[in-house]
Amino acid sequence: MKDKSVAGELHRDRSDALTPIPDELVDHLYAVIMAGGVGSRLWPRSRSATPKQFLDLLGSRTMLQETVDRIQPLIPLERVLVVVSEEHAGTVRTQVDGLPAENIIVEPGPRGTAPCIGLAATVLLERDPEATMAVCPADHVISDAAGFRQAIAAAAQIAQDDYLVTLGITPDHPHVGYGYIQRGASLGEVLGTPAFQVKRFTEKPDTATAQHFVDSLEYYWNGGIFIWRAGTILTAVEMLLPRLHGELQPVASAWHSPDRMEVLGAAWNRVPRTTIDYGIMEKATRVAVVPVDIGWDDVGNWATLSAMVDGDEKGNAVHGSGHPLLLETADTYVYTSAGRLVATVGLEGFVVVDTPDALLICPKDRAQDVREAVDRLKDDGLQEYL
Structure with a gap:
C-alpha cells in the first residue's frame, strides 16, 4: 500500500503548495478509466486493433499509461480500474504493469458511457460500499497533473454530499465541438478550490453562441471527467435510467461467481445505448462543477x-x-x-x-x-x- 503521506503530497508538478487531502477520503477513492472507443478521427494511426488510447501519440508513454501515471500520486494502482473491451483487455495488462487482474472490467460491447459507468459503479459498490469514483477517459492530455489531482480531491469531497460532480474546463476559445456547462450558485471553496452548482448543460453550440459562452465567463467545456460516490450514481441510474439499473442487478449478484461473464453478456444485449451526459447529467438536479485550468485537450483530431x-x-x-x-x-x-x-x-x-x-x-x-x-x-x- 502507498504511504498515506503521499496522498497529501500532490505538489510534484508545480511549485505552489497544494491543499492536503483527508486520509479518510483518499482511502475510499477509486479511479475508473474508460479505455473504449476507436478514435477514428486520428486514422490511419488509430484503428480498431490499436485505438489512440493505446498509442504513444506525443511521447514514450501511451495515453492510457499517461492517464494512470497522472492519477497515481493520489490513487494507488490497487484502486485504479480500467473498463475496456475484451479485444483490448490484453493490451491493458501489458501496458499497465502491476494492475490487479480484478481491476480490469471487460465490457462486452460498446453501449455508451452510461452503461460503462453504471457497470463500473456496480462493481465498485460490491467491493467497497463507501467507494467514491473519479471517472476519466483514457485518451486525454492534461499538462498540469497536480492541478488535476487537486480538482479530483475537491470534487470527491463535494461528492460526499451526494452531488454528481464534473470538472469544467476553462475555455480559451469558442470551440463548437464541445458541450458547455453553465455554472450556477457558488458552493464556496472546497480544499482551496472553488465549486458551483450546475445551472445547465448545452450540447455543441454554433460559433456565435460559443463566443457568447466564453465571453460570459460562466461557462466551461464539458471534458467528460466525473466524480461521485458509487452509490449516488447508481441511485441516479435507478431514477433516470431504470432499464439500465434493472439489467445491472443480476450482474452485481453474479460478479463474484463463475457465471459472471455469461450473466453480464446477457444483460448487455438488453442494455440501451446512452451517454452519461444525456441519460443522467442533463436531467439530475444535484450536480456540481469544479472549474479547472489544467492544460486539458481531448486530442480529438x-x-x-x-x-x-x-x-x-x-x-x-x-x-x-x-x-x-x-x-x-x-x-x-x-x-x-x-x-x-x-x-x-x-x-x-x-x-x-x-x-x-x-x-x-x-x-x-x-x-x-x-x-x-x-x-x-x-x-x-x-x-x-x-
Whole structure:
C-alpha cells in the first residue's frame, strides 16, 4: 500500500503548495478509466486493433499509461480500474504493469458511457460500499497533473454530499465541438478550490453562441471527467435510467461467481445505448462543477494533435521516425512511420500522416472530417484498413 503521506503530497508538478487531502477520503477513492472507443478521427494511426488510447501519440508513454501515471500520486494502482473491451483487455495488462487482474472490467460491447459507468459503479459498490469514483477517459492530455489531482480531491469531497460532480474546463476559445456547462450558485471553496452548482448543460453550440459562452465567463467545456460516490450514481441510474439499473442487478449478484461473464453478456444485449451526459447529467438536479485550468485537450483530431508538437519557424511540425522533405511548406503537420521519404511542395495548413499501409492528406480545417473516410472504408468493406 502507498504511504498515506503521499496522498497529501500532490505538489510534484508545480511549485505552489497544494491543499492536503483527508486520509479518510483518499482511502475510499477509486479511479475508473474508460479505455473504449476507436478514435477514428486520428486514422490511419488509430484503428480498431490499436485505438489512440493505446498509442504513444506525443511521447514514450501511451495515453492510457499517461492517464494512470497522472492519477497515481493520489490513487494507488490497487484502486485504479480500467473498463475496456475484451479485444483490448490484453493490451491493458501489458501496458499497465502491476494492475490487479480484478481491476480490469471487460465490457462486452460498446453501449455508451452510461452503461460503462453504471457497470463500473456496480462493481465498485460490491467491493467497497463507501467507494467514491473519479471517472476519466483514457485518451486525454492534461499538462498540469497536480492541478488535476487537486480538482479530483475537491470534487470527491463535494461528492460526499451526494452531488454528481464534473470538472469544467476553462475555455480559451469558442470551440463548437464541445458541450458547455453553465455554472450556477457558488458552493464556496472546497480544499482551496472553488465549486458551483450546475445551472445547465448545452450540447455543441454554433460559433456565435460559443463566443457568447466564453465571453460570459460562466461557462466551461464539458471534458467528460466525473466524480461521485458509487452509490449516488447508481441511485441516479435507478431514477433516470431504470432499464439500465434493472439489467445491472443480476450482474452485481453474479460478479463474484463463475457465471459472471455469461450473466453480464446477457444483460448487455438488453442494455440501451446512452451517454452519461444525456441519460443522467442533463436531467439530475444535484450536480456540481469544479472549474479547472489544467492544460486539458481531448486530442480529438490531427489538427489538435499537431498543435501540441513543436514546430519550426514556418510552423511545420514533424513527428514520427522519418525525415520528410518540406519545400515551400508552412503550418503543416507530417507524421512518418513507413520507412520511406515523404516530400511536400507548396502545402500550407495541411496534415500528412504516412503509415505502412495507408496515407492521409487533408487540410487542417477538415481534420474533423477524417471520420468520413473511415465511414467510407466501412461501407466499402475494407476492414483491413480499419
